Amino acid sequence: MSQITKEEIRQPENLVYKKTELLTDNPLSYCPGCGHGTAHRVVMEVIDEMGIQEQTIGIAPVGCSVLAYEFMNIDMTQAAHGRAPALATAIKRLMPEKFVFTYQGDGDLAAIGTAETIHACNRGENIVIIFINNGIYGMTGGQMAPTTLPGMKSSTSPYGRDVALMGNPLKITELVAQLPGTLYVTRQAVHTPAAVRKAKRAVRKAFENQKLNKGLSFVEIVSNCNSGWKMTPNQSNEWMVENMFPFYPLGDIKVND
Amino acid sequence: MKGNEAFAEAAIRAGADGYFGYPITPQSEVMEYLMAEKPHERTGMVVLQAESEVAAINMVYGGASCGKRVLTSSSSPGISLKQEGISYIAGAELPCLILNVVRAGPGLGTIQPAQSDYFQATKGGGHGDYRMIVLAPSSVQEMADFAPLGFELAFKYRNPVMILSDGAIGQMMEKVELDEQIPRWTEAEIIKNTPWATTGKTKDRERNIITSLDLDSAKMELHNIHLQKKYRQIEENETRYETIQCEDADYLIVAYGTSARISQKAVDLLRAEGIKVGLLRPITLFPFPSKPIAELANRVKGILAVEMSAGQMIEDVRLAVGCKVKAEHFGRMGGIIPSPSQVVEAMHQKIIGG
Numbered sequence: 220m221s222q223i224t225k226e227e228i229r230q231p232e233n234l235v236y237k238k239t240e241l242l243t244d245n246p247l248s249y250c251p252g253c254g255h256g257t258a259h260r261v262v263m264e265v266i267d268e269m270g271i272q273e274q275t276i277g278i279a280p281v282g283c284s285v286l287a288y289e290f291m292n293i294d295m296t297q298a299a300h301g302r303a304p305a306l307a308t309a310i311k312r313l314m315p316e317k318f319v320f321t322y323q324g325d326g327d328l329a330a331i332g333t334a335e336t337i338h339a340c341n342r343g344e345n346i347v348i349i350f351i352n353n354g355i356y357g358m359t360g361g362q363m364a365p366t367t368l369p370g371m372k373s374s375t376s377p378y379g380r381d382v383a384l385m386g387n388p389l390k391i392t393e394l395v396a397q398l399p400g401t402l403y404v405t406r407q408a409v410h411t412p413a414a415v416r417k418a419k420r421a422v423r424k425a426f427e428n429q430k431l432n433k434g435l436s437f438v439e440i441v442s443n444c445n446s447g448w449k450m451t452p453n454q455s456n457e458w459m460v461e462n463m464f465p466f467y468p469l470g471d472i473k474v475n476d
Numbered sequence: 477m478k479g480n481e482a483f484a485e486a487a488i489r490a491g492a493d494g495y496f497g498y499p500i501t502p503q504s505e506v507m508e509y510l511m512a513e514k515p516h517e518r519t520g521m522v523v524l525q526a527e528s529e530v531a532a533i534n535m536v537y538g539g540a541s542c543g544k545r546v547l548t549s550s551s552s553p554g555i556s557l558k559q560e561g562i563s564y565i566a567g568a569e570l571p572c573l574i575l576n577v578v579r580a581g582p583g584l585g586t587i588q589p590a591q592s593d594y595f596q597a598t599k600g601g602g603h604g605d606y607r608m609i610v611l612a613p614s615s616v617q618e619m620a621d622f623a624p625l626g627f628e629l630a631f632k633y634r635n636p637v638m639i640l641s642d643g644a645i646g647q648m649m650e651k652v653e654l655d656e657q658i659p660r661w662t663e664a665e666i667i668k669n670t671p672w673a674t675t676g677k678t679k680d681r682e683r684n685i686i687t688s689l690d691l692d693s694a695k696m697e698l699h700n701i702h703l704q705k706k707y708r709q710i711e712e713n714e715t716r717y718e719t720i721q722c723e724d725a726d727y728l729i730v731a732y733g734t735s736a737r738i739s740q741k742a743v744d745l746l747r748a749e750g751i752k753v754g755l756l757r758p759i760t761l762f763p764f765p766s767k768p769i770a771e772l773a774n775r776v777k778g779i780l781a782v783e784m785s786a787g788q789m790i791e792d793v794r795l796a797v798g799c800k801v802k803a804e805h806f807g808r809m810g811g812i813i814p815s816p817s818q819v820v821e822a823m824h825q826k827i828i829g830g
Contacts, residue, residue, distance in 0.1 A: 272676075272677055273676045273677060273679075275676060276542070276674050276675075276676065278538070279687075285689065286689075288683075288685045292677065292683055293676075293677050293683055294674035294676055294677045294683050294685075295683070295684075295685055295686070296537075296538065296541040296568075296686040297568075297685070297686065297688070297689055298537070298564075299534060299537070299560055299561060299564050302530070302534035302561070305526070305530075305531040305532075305534035305535050305537075306534055306535065306538030306541070307538065308524070308531075308535055308538070309494060309496060309522075309535035309536070309538035309539040309546070310538045310539065310674075312494070312524065313493055313544045313546075314542060314663075314675070334527055334528060334530075334531065335527070335530075335531055335534070338527035338531065
């Protein structure tokens with residue numbers, strides 16, 4: 220087969236997809252193969268399609284996505300570790316006409332920020348929480364997270380998570396679904412085109428919910444961390460399907476209309 | 477009105493957009509008063525009881541990032557919990573107001589008044605090189621006056637402002653004159669006055685980002701240099717203090733807040749004995765009135781710093797004085813307020829006779 224050049228690929232008939240303008244041109248700081256980039260794209264496409272860029276305020280966490288504001292072309296504030304729901308609470312209450320969301324990882328949301336997460340959910344703050352769960356602290360180099368699976372290896376559980384010694388993984392999404400303040404709680408993934416489409420529908424529903432003023436929408440995205448898990452991107456996605464999904468099953472957990 | 481109530485009412489009248497707090501003695505009247513006043517009906521102000529001091533200060537961080545006039549209040553152990561958030565707010569250069577009605581420490585300490593949070597308020601408290609503007613009220617009137625003044629300074633310098641009060645000033649009742657209601661800023665005014673705020677990215681500008689992070693050390697150093705330059709400007713422009721009977725003084729007392737009230741009485745008692753004593757009352761603790769203290773040190777024979785602590789402000793007094801004259805500390809701790817006669821006695825023992 221002859222070599223295809225870049226110019227040949229870029230012919231108009233081949234341009235079936237383009238990047239939303241709500242993603243900047245800054246090179247992503249995520250490892251190749253990581254799900255964060257796709258999750259960013261899903262959220263920004265929804266905001267673009269809803270035409271709410273001018274009304275949207277995002278909160279970046281501490282963790283791999285600490286620099287989310289470099290990639291999302293909207294007004295954003297970078298929160299202290301775990302505190303994004305507290306910031307979002309104040310912003311939404313002070314500017315109820317805006318769309319406010321947090322984008323947080325598992326260490327941020329389900330360990331150091333547990334109190335802020337639970338109370339924002341329980342108060343029924345009219346915000347969206349996007350929760351990326353890859354079962355590990357990626358940015359600091361692969362330490363055990365609140366969501367690390369039993370037996371799963373990390374740099375601080377090098378022989379695997381021993382539940383007797385290190386405690387159980389926290390299914391915080393099931394937990395917040397029990398609270399009266401949550402309107403919509405769902406668990407999604409972005410490892411296949413079909414999963415991405417479903418995740419996007421969930422994110423869209425979450426943002427549409429803000430117009431209803433009826434409570435908090437919580438979208439977990441189970442994702443891979445090929446670097447932290449010490450796998451290739453493909454291996455990590457296969458491992459995620461075989462190990463993460465049985466423990467963190469995909470689908471809607473709570474839908475109140 | 478109680479000092480805490482006067483502050484709460486003055487905050488509403490100063491056009492505050494949001495208060496976020498958590499109950500702790502001796503300042504709980506602030507949120508109680510606000511909740512009872514229904515400011516959401518009076519002015520549209522948001523008042524929210526947070527799940528923790530940590531959440532409350534981060535709500536303030538969120539509100540401030542949108543250009544809103546936001547505040548919190550607490551007392552010493554709660555202020556310790558807020559330090560992370562204060563450091564972020566200072567790093568991200570956001571305006572806000574924080575009231576500390578100081579109680580005795582360390583640890584849970586006691587609910588009685590103290591002035592032992594001076595270091596924490598004036599030297600940093602959280603991590604990193606930063607400063608808050610620190611206002612020290614010595615009356616219920618100043619509890620009210622410093623709410624609008626605090627907001628003015630916070631927005632002028634995009635910097636957190638702390639009102640360092642104490643349990644006595646917060647709890648005591650005095651007559652107070654309140655300012656007229658200032659209208660809250662409209663969205664258009666916020667966009668005009670705080671063009672840096674995250675109000676939603678419009679087509680005519682780049683996105684606004686509020687962060688204290690820069691992974692590039694060279695840029696982070698430049699940011700720090702900028703912050704330090706701002707703090708020097710604040711020192712230049714905003715130093716506030718009051719002098720009482722200093723014109724002919726042979727001896728000087730330096731004291732703020734409750735200690736200044738007690739010391740003023742001690743000045744009268746000492747003058748009745750024929751000893752010419754004056755009082756310098758710092759109103760801003762950062763910036764500290766070093767220059768006027770240094771000038772008075774050229775004229776007086778000795779200086780007594782009175783503070784309800786083991787001796788914190790004395791360090792700044794001594795830095796101002798150098799070795800020109802003797803400067804000593806007198807204070808009580810653990811929530812005990814010294815009496816004027818104890819201050820008189822300390823002046824005799826440590827300065828005049830010492």
